[in-house]
Amino acid sequence: MPELPEVETIVREMRPAVQGRVLREMAVLDSSAFSLSPLAPEQVKGLEVLSVRRRGKYILMDLGSFCIAIHLRMTGQLRWGEPDPRSRVIFRFSDGSQTLSFVDVRRLGKVLIFNTEDMSKVLSLGQEPLECGCDQFLEGLRQRRGRIKPLLMNQGFVAGLGNIYVTEALFASRIKPTRRASDLTQREGRQLFQAIQNCLKMGIQNGGSSFRNYVDLYGNPGRTQKKWRVYAKPAGSACPRCTQKLRFVMMAQRGTVYCPKCQR
DNA sequence: ATCTATTCCTGGCTGC
DNA sequence: TGCAGCCAGGAATAGA
Structure with missing residues (x-):
């Protein structure tokens, strides 16, 4: 994907x-x-x-x-x-x-x-997540009452994120996917912005993620799937941070994995 | 504005 | 081994 x-x-x-x-x-x-x-x-x-x-x-x-x-x-x-x-x-x-x-x-x-x-x-796309400033991102969050995960997947809000990198960034920044965007604190928003950039940069450095069938221009798979911490992990498996059982929910028709203990 | 459901599409998987 | 049925989900679209 x-x-x-x-x-x-x-x-x-x-x-x-x-x-x-x-x-x-x-x-x-x-x-x-x-x-x-x-x-x-x-x-x-x-x-x-x-x-x-x-x-x-x-x-x-x-x-x-x-x-x-x-x-x-x-x-x-x-x-x-x-x-x-x-x-x-x-x-x-x-x-x-x-x-x-x-x-x-x-x-x-x-x-x-x-x-x-x-x-x-x-x-009709939103900001580039690796080019826009953190303050601009925070201002965007402040104005949205919808849940954070579907918002981050909305290409008109930020352009380029999909289920994999949103799931990983929310885990890295310890934010529950169902939180309302405008309810995030300044500190949480900054951590999320940093996590998004880190996840994307890590993805680029590792040639992208191959899950089902992504390959590059020459048919080579990426390596980022080895770095995933929660995406595609089965429900009930151990959180890599706190060993609590991971939870699986559907949000906006997307499978969503998160840790109920360390994502609040 | 925000939400859900439906459509597109087919390889790969499940269960019988 | 075969086959039906289901599932994955990015984005457009419709409707609530």
């Missing part, structure tokens, strides 16, 4: 591979992958990939006045090399180099083309 660290890993690998190359063709083999795109694939033919960036969980290929955004959702992968027979979208370059393939068994991922000036409207 690619979240910010997985997407960041892919983006860093994509830069030497595709930056500066000219798109010869973008072949859409599965129209459902492209169903939400404002513009057609013909728009990007012959354009140079000026830069590759990440915004939230989106991979962005900047082409000047146009932009391509790729969202991997649950099982999407980007692969560099020979076109994969399972590819749903294939990017070919004019120098005849290797191709960039979008593969996605569950077909939930999306590719979008839009005018660069429309980006904020098309993506």
